[in-house]
Amino acid sequence: MYDYHPPLRDMRFVIEHVLRAPAQWAQIPDFAEVDMSTATEVLQQAGRFTCEVLLPLNAPGDRQGCRLEGGRVCTPTGFPAAWRAYVDAGWPALSCDPHWGGQGLPRLLDVALGEMVNATNHAWNMYAGILHGAYETVKAHGSDDLRARYLPRLASGEWLSAMALTEPQSGSDLAGVRTRAEPRADGSLAVTGSKVFISGGDHDLTDNIVHLVLCRLPEAPPGTQGLSLALVPKVLPDGSRNSMTADGIEHKMGIHGSATCTMRYEGATGWLLGEPHRGLAAMFVMMNAARLAVAVQGLGHLDMAAQNARRYAAERQQFRASIAQHPAMRRTLLNGQAMAEGLRVVVYRAAMRLDEAERHPDAARRAAAAAEASILTPVLKAFGSQQGFQGASDALQVFGGYGYVAETGVEQTLRDARIAMIYEGTNEIQAIDLLQRKLLGREAETFAALLGDLRKEAEGAGDDGRPLATQIDAAQHALAMVRDRAARDAEAPLRVADDFLAGVAYLLMAWAWTASLRAAGRCTAEDLGPAERAAVARHGLDWLLPQSAVHWHRVNAALPLGRVGE
């Protein structure tokens, strides 16, 4: 019953018609050989892989979960073989640098691949999803030696990776990290400490697992300014096991097939990545990649849930009609569709900015694109994960009682999707990052430039551009209000950061729906169903966008916030 139809037409519409990615590829020499037909072929193959290999493992993996046996983690039946098939097909290397064995394709296609992988098997994707961030971190911060030793195997997926940051006393606040790293005479480090919530800290998908561990060198300054990042492999170059142990795995609400490990490092051998005490900067390379990946997870869940709800509703008869024809259900279905299609546009835009940031020949363009991506990332992480969860719950409602039953599948999507609002920085941390650190900080001009760019879309759309223009005005006004208030009341931005992020998210969605509407208007490819796409985009502008008003209202109202009792 719970099936997946890879949204290839939707993807093609966004990539080719809304975002016009081929025009970008033409400007980037590295992508000289990429065109829409390559892209379509890649996405078709990816869609086939996810349906044939990953989807069949999703529900069984949820039921079976992971086991810790004699200090070794066993993943659900079929997970290791699926990883080997994924590696053999070259998927991990899709957007990696050909110098390190990658295929050098746009990140955009990697993101589209990630959407389908996550839609069909979030738990399995937990192993795959972290890889690109680890690759980027080692590439950016590893010594020549470490790069030579680890990059080809990370790019190919021969080895997987884990990101070891959180400790029991230190979650959102990394200042409390206590794991120690003692330099040895040979230039290596002896890493000792405990980490919790380490996704894929141990598993049986690959022989080696490359841990990136946040730790402190001796005499490091306190707080986050004293953190360093160490590369600590499960298997050392001489083939011996490193001194790290998975002490336990968590029993979670969802993603049961993903091993969430409690890790103990006891003088484990590692090597510094980047400068001493600059671990946070190195970590953020990985973290930003992971945050966009979380947005992609939200998109995958949302689309998976919404498309299944549409199919079920079209078949389920009540009151002498399919429930898809009843207004309340029709609206829920259109909400899901509009949200998924809008979110896809913005997520793919962010991916294109990363491609530009990494590969555009012009340095100024690279810098501007990187800056825009740094604004889009927290918005998409928070909003995308929230919509993935909300969309799953909405879809479950369409299934009614059948949705609450495990066999149907949508309740697993809901359970799996919920974690995305928490990990890789909670959604509240994203909101603070966006408003406090970036828009009120060093990225004020980037935001102004982004709004300027979006305003062009509004102006080009004529009457249809008015909702978007209103959002842009609202965002500018709200930011000015917050900035003004922050000077007198340092806590003020923190009180409204979540609403501010939500407001910006709806603004971006308004842009996405407006751009989709225009793209549908000029799209002559009838097989892409431009008329229906225009209707869905209008539904987003009419029915969903009004939610933004509440968020801007709360930002502007400068409400006080009482103390909590208990």
Next chain:
Amino acid sequence: MYDYHPPLRDMRFVIEHVLRAPAQWAQIPDFAEVDMSTATEVLQQAGRFTCEVLLPLNAPGDRQGCRLEGGRVCTPTGFPAAWRAYVDAGWPALSCDPHWGGQGLPRLLDVALGEMVNATNHAWNMYAGILHGAYETVKAHGSDDLRARYLPRLASGEWLSAMALTEPQSGSDLAGVRTRAEPRADGSLAVTGSKVFISGGDHDLTDNIVHLVLCRLPEAPPGTQGLSLALVPKVLPDGSRNSMTADGIEHKMGIHGSATCTMRYEGATGWLLGEPHRGLAAMFVMMNAARLAVAVQGLGHLDMAAQNARRYAAERQQFRASIAQHPAMRRTLLNGQAMAEGLRVVVYRAAMRLDEAERHPDAARRAAAAAEASILTPVLKAFGSQQGFQGASDALQVFGGYGYVAETGVEQTLRDARIAMIYEGTNEIQAIDLLQRKLLGREAETFAALLGDLRKEAEGAGDDGRPLATQIDAAQHALAMVRDRAARDAEAPLRVADDFLAGVAYLLMAWAWTASLRAAGRCTAEDLGPAERAAVARHGLDWLLPQSAVHWHRVNAALPLGRVGE
């Protein structure tokens, strides 16, 4: 870690100071002996029972679930003993008629009991929760014979009940019910058919289970006008087993300790409840009781999740302070508190209306109270269940990664709470019931009277009453718009019914917060913390109420709604 502090002070504040229930009891001869000290004593004992007996079974019941063994359902360890303890303490009979062995206490106290039972063990409450509705149905529609045979044992809880409506092809739309009932010479019926999603269809809590089965007599008219209701006991008066079998139990997202059965009736012996072909009317006695019980479930979940989040946040240190002091978390905690306290006021108001409807000496007052309850019920069922789920998700976010882990408990609340948005009529069905059937139908004047009553609160509150007055104006305006539009466009009310219900819910919450604010102002019982209550009520008005604007906007905007593709 997941603990329950019965909200006795909150309950007392609402019952004594906001709703001034003792003044109502004084008007009702049946309650001549009830006063605030009786009520407090009952609630204290109820709180103790739920903490000592039900809470310890909640998480183990979730892990263990129900089993179907040889056609018999086994509930989790401890569930049957807890039921016997509940019966021995007289809890099922709390608000039942003394004539049938009940204690004759106000329904209001039964609802407060239900809140605590549900907060501590929703799955177990599934067995208890249906009982009162079954008792009411048999009392209102049973023959003298049936009443004599079944009412004392239902009131005492010696026997439990099940409500058998849904069939695979017939969920929200009961017109499709096919179960047949053939009259026999002795006046009994032979009931044959299949039912799905029957909560407590079989279990080991009581020897007998009284099924109320929706069915069709021979030559019944088609549709819902041809439905009858039959009382079909698991054990017949002669002690033999009736011909009914639990063929399966569902594997669900939550409430694992509640047996959701697929039932097969094969010429099972039953007796008609009420008139032939008038089963829907009889069923609605039960259904309305069940719907208010679902609102109470939402309240229980919301308060349970919110109070645990407050305690956790007060202890969890990040960024050199408890996370309860960080604005984003503080706001989430206050949201939960304000929502729970406001919802409790409205739910308890509905319970008081039911008391008035059942026991007030003046017939006109009884009729008016029943009418108001019929409006409050669908709003509270939908909004309460939604807030229970949303509140659990918000609380989970406060727990962060620990919230996603089973051991913490909040993820079970989230999973359990989700069903309440579906069963006893989906939330979308509630919205149609409210707007189409009641406000645009026979209860237009009741709604006007309710708004008139709420306006008195707004006027009495001076400046503090403005948000409430605005809501009342908005509701009147919106209803006029919808009524006007409905004349030309029959589908129009269905498109906005969900938003209309949400708008009315926020209006009721505005009344609750306003009334709480005033009550706090005049409350001299310092142990009830009136100052903090006032702050929480203001938080509701300031931070939560603005959400209503989106709902009224969508109702008023008369938006079109496209067709769904796929």
